[in-house]
Amino acid sequence: MRRSRQAGGGFDLTCQLLASVLEASGQTATRLPVVYQPGGIGALAFRRSVTQRPADGRALVAFSSGSLLNLAQGRFGPYTERDVRWLAAVGMDYGVIAVHRDAPYRSLSELLAALRAGPGQIVFGAGGSIGSQDWMKAALLARAAGVSHKSVRFVAFEGGGEALTALAGRHVQVLAGDAAEVARHLEQGAPVRVLAVLSPERLRGTLAGVPTAVEQGVDLRWPILRGVYVAAGVPERDVQEWREILARAGTHPALARELLRAGLQPAWAMGPPLEAQIAQQMLYYRQLATEFGLLR
Structure with missing residues (x-):
């Protein structure tokens, strides 16, 4: 293979x-x-x-x-x-929106409010460049906040692992990533808080307690x-x-x-x-x- x-x-x-x-x-x-x-x-x-x-x-x-x-x-x-x-x-797998565990955002609605107030002040980290899955999740989240995706700062990494490392080090404020990868890092003690899973229903396993974006009033799904x-x-x-x-x-x-x-x-x-x-x-x-x- x-x-x-x-x-x-x-x-x-x-x-x-x-x-x-x-x-x-x-x-x-x-x-x-x-x-x-x-x-x-x-x-x-x-x-x-x-x-x-x-x-x-x-x-x-x-x-x-x-x-x-x-x-x-x-x-x-x-x-x-x-x-x-x-x-x-x-x-x-499904997309997730995550922040550092010490970030001020406790829910997706709080992050969206911060995006509306100052989209250029929040830096997204993700695997891949413009047009990648992770970039698209960030762009769709910006759209849900009512701001242009062009106003959001985006830092591209080679993969989700590098982006998670950047989030843990506070080099970026938000991660648009994948559930399976984020769950593995959480199990290893990564200082990450997942605000939403982009699935139609809650996931099983490590992220079972994380609400979907839909539950939080945001029609955003990324299978x-x-x-x-x-x-x-x-x-x-x-x-x-x-x-x-x-x-x-x-x-x-x-x-x-x-x-x-x-x-x-x-x-x-x-x-x-x-x-x-x-x-x-x-x-x-x-x-x-x-x-x-x-x-x-």
Whole structure:
């Protein structure tokens, strides 16, 4: 399997989770190796799959909603979601809005009030640059506060881990991050307070006590789908074999155990349901890209 970010990131989480489930369910004799292919939040791995190894049915490539967001903005060059075969969604993560535990904001409404009063005085930290998932969460939060996203200060980091370190060190005031990653850092003692999860319902696990943005009167949701794909040129027999393997793995008890360990929510999907979900997300992301002037 291929991941496009460093160990501990979202793509690595997807690969390690699926490798564990495939091995535990007996679908693979040994644990599948994970290969690191950095570049453009999945862009390089996507391009290599499409152009250099279009018929390689041995490699599963990790994707997330961040990959789809970049595709929608044209950041993957001439390629679109139709250039690969989406095999399976293995789990769902969600966005979060967090601050330092000693910050004056005790709720999302208090943070929104501060944004309205002085948007340029609050610095957001997040993984990725302008147009990334984390940037989009911050921009949508600014919109919810009734201020322009251009008036909000945004510091980009290589990943969510670096952004969390900056928040812990008070170099930024707000983090627009991912629930699973933030939960892991909280479990390790990070000085962070999560103000809201951007999910339709409260999450299980470490963040179970955190209210959703919707509960707090802010219609802001950010689901993060995590899964795997192969190139569109992979022979149909190989695609079908993977689908059968993944379908068996998806019903094994190991999946629920590994999702809980990873801090992800159940969201296993394959075939037409997954394709419909991706099509819906792409439509929404293209709409956002147009609204925020991000199309290339």
